[in-house]
Amino acid sequence: MHLNGPPSQAIRARRSVRNYSPEAIPPDLLRQLNEACADTTRSPFGETASFQIIEKPFKRGEPVKLGNYGLQRNPRYFFVGSITRSPTALMGYGYLLEHLVLRATELGLGTCWMGYFNPEFFPEVTGDGLTPAIAIVGKMEKPRIGEKIMRSAIKADKRKDRSTFFFDGDFDRPLSRSDAGEYENPLEMLRLGPSSGNTQCWRIVRGHGNVFHFHMRIVKKKYHAAGMHHVDIGIAMAHFELAAREASLDGEWRVEDPRLALPDVTEYRVSWFPV
Ligand SMILES: Cc1cc2nc3c(=O)[nH]c(=O)nc-3n(C[C@H](O)[C@H](O)[C@H](O)COP(=O)(O)O)c2cc1C
Numbered sequence: 001m002h003l004n005g006p007p008s009q010a011i012r013a014r015r016s017v018r019n020y021s022p023e024a025i026p027p028d029l030l031r032q033l034n035e036a037c038a039d040t041t042r043s044p045f046g047e048t049a050s051f052q053i054i055e056k057p058f059k060r061g062e063p064v065k066l067g068n069y070g071l072q073r074n075p076r077y078f079f080v081g082s083i084t085r086s087p088t089a090l091m092g093y094g095y096l097l098e099h100l101v102l103r104a105t106e107l108g109l110g111t112c113w114m115g116y117f118n119p120e121f122f123p124e125v126t127g128d129g130l131t132p133a134i135a136i137v138g139k140m141e142k143p144r145i146g147e148k149i150m151r152s153a154i155k156a157d158k159r160k161d162r163s164t165f166f167f168d169g170d171f172d173r174p175l176s177r178s179d180a181g182e183y184e185n186p187l188e189m190l191r192l193g194p195s196s197g198n199t200q201c202w203r204i205v206r207g208h209g210n211v212f213h214f215h216m217r218i219v220k221k222k223y224h225a226a227g228m229h230h231v232d233i234g235i236a237m238a239h240f241e242l243a244a245r246e247a248s249l250d251g252e253w254r255v256e257d258p259r260l261a262l263p264d265v266t267e268y269r270v271s272w273f274p275v
Pocket residue numbers: 014015016017018068071112113114115116117133154155156157192193194195196197198228231232235
């Protein structure tokens with residue numbers, strides 16, 4: 001699936017929206033979202049996936065609930081997908097669904113990832129694939145006060161300093177902006193990505209020849225247990241790759257552990273190899 005505009009623009013514009021208009025998404029936009037879903041079928045790891053938009057306006061007193069409705073106002077449309085099971089499926093799912101989130105963003109719609117949702121709310125999803133998370137999509141309204149308080153509590157507008165995330169050669173040496181060179185923007189776009197509870201579990205080490213080794217720090221056991229940190233890494237892959245390709249930096253993803261000395265609770269996941 002391709003974005004129409006520059007990915008960096010959509011990445012900078014995106015933020016989680018929790019207050020939606022109850023209005024319908026205009027048919028032309030809905031058609032474009034459905035086309036994007038139809039085009040989002042294969043992860044870089046080779047898993048196959050299918051995504052759809054499910055319309056389910058919120059009704060008070062429904063017997064089957066979506067999840068933490070308290071935070072979400074007037075959710076009506078949902079990106080819901082299913083991916084074939086494999087050791088990398090959660091990352092593959094994060095990668096693919098983030099492409100759809102960014103497509104919706106460039107169409108001027110609001111989105112919010114939801115890791116905590118009730119699968120019974122979506123009986124439309126059948127088969128034995130995985131649905132680790134969903135995303136709300138819709139016309140946005142201005143944030144309410146409760147949402148502002150919640151965003152400030154989880155520091156949603158903040159990202160840790162780049163020295164927390166990016167390293168050169170090994171985990172002892174931070175990667176400076178100037179040393180990152182043409183990969184500085186892809187790394188910055190990764191840093192702006194959404195993550196479960198804003199935990200920002202990405203830890204990236206650049207190796208020889210601009211190979212980037214993506215590691216995952218288990219920042220919160222609760223999110224890790226639900227598979228959310230793996231999804232977060234997939235989202236980071238999407239941002240990094242989209243911004244790299246925007247700068248005509250081509251590459252491919254391979255799981256080839258460089259076996260670096262690792263800090264506590266940090267695991268290798270995947271690497272970007274320039275081609
Ligand atoms: C995998 C994943 C799961 C998430 N689950 C939820 C959720 O269940 N409820 C919610 O309100 N926000 C959820 N979020 C949104 C994050 O809280 C949000 O991305 C983070 O605070 C950063 O804020 P931003 O997206 O506005 O940049 C989730 C995000 C990700 C990536």
